[in-house]
Amino acid sequence: MVGIKGNRRTLYSKKVMIDAFLMLLQEKPLNKITVTDICKEADINRGTFYSYYNDPFDLMRSIEEEMIEKMMSTINISGDESLQNMLNEIFNLILENKEFCKILFNEKNSSYVLGTLLNSAYEKKIEDIKKQFPMANETQLEYYFTYITGGTIEIIRKWINDDMKIPSGEVIRILESLYES
Structure with a gap:
């Protein structure tokens, strides 16, 4: 089921967001990274991001x-x-x-x-x-x-x-x- 901790889809979504975020951190400082940047890089929608994190600082x-x-x-x-x-x-x-x-x-x-x-x-x-x-x-x-x-x-x-x-x-x-x- 979606949203259940440990669910494969949840784990996958978090992994692609974290991977995208870490890649972005190689290019620019945390305070310059936006939710849009992460979503674009991870190929996910903003709703998916916000279902797990409030902002890039929360992800960090x-x-x-x-x-x-x-x-x-x-x-x-x-x-x-x-x-x-x-x-x-x-x-x-x-x-x-x-x-x-x-x-x-x-x-x-x-x-x-x-x-x-x-x-x-x-x-x-x-x-x-x-x-x-x-x-x-x-x-x-x-x-x-x-x-x-x-x-x-x-x-x-x-x-x-x-x-x-x-x-x-x-x-x-x-x-x-x-x-x-």
Whole structure:
């Protein structure tokens, strides 16, 4: 039946919309993509688009949430909450979804996926930061964490935008050395 989650027609419609949307994101920034652009590229009508999404930003949010869910479940499955393991899992998922991640994490699209994942490590990392800066108050610790998270996101984004030329393990070692200093 049409409109039922998991229905083949529903899955097909969503897939062609997502594929068209990702192709358009390679050409122009999110704020320049219209519903008409997506429908034309996917060869669907506007009613089909609006039965699943409100606008291109809603479609982007949906894609990001699915990616976060996939990454978080992979991280949780491993059971090891160490920062190194979390980074390994994130990098593995990025490598498994190379083309998609190149689009999602480029400068134009400013996805919040990496930030959400790294913020999930807040409790673990804030304890490490407290050890490094025992005299810091809560506000200072939050600023340190924000600095570390922002830097990590930009390093991962640079690695992706450089076509992942260096091995992910080397990038993880770079990040770990920054966390320890």
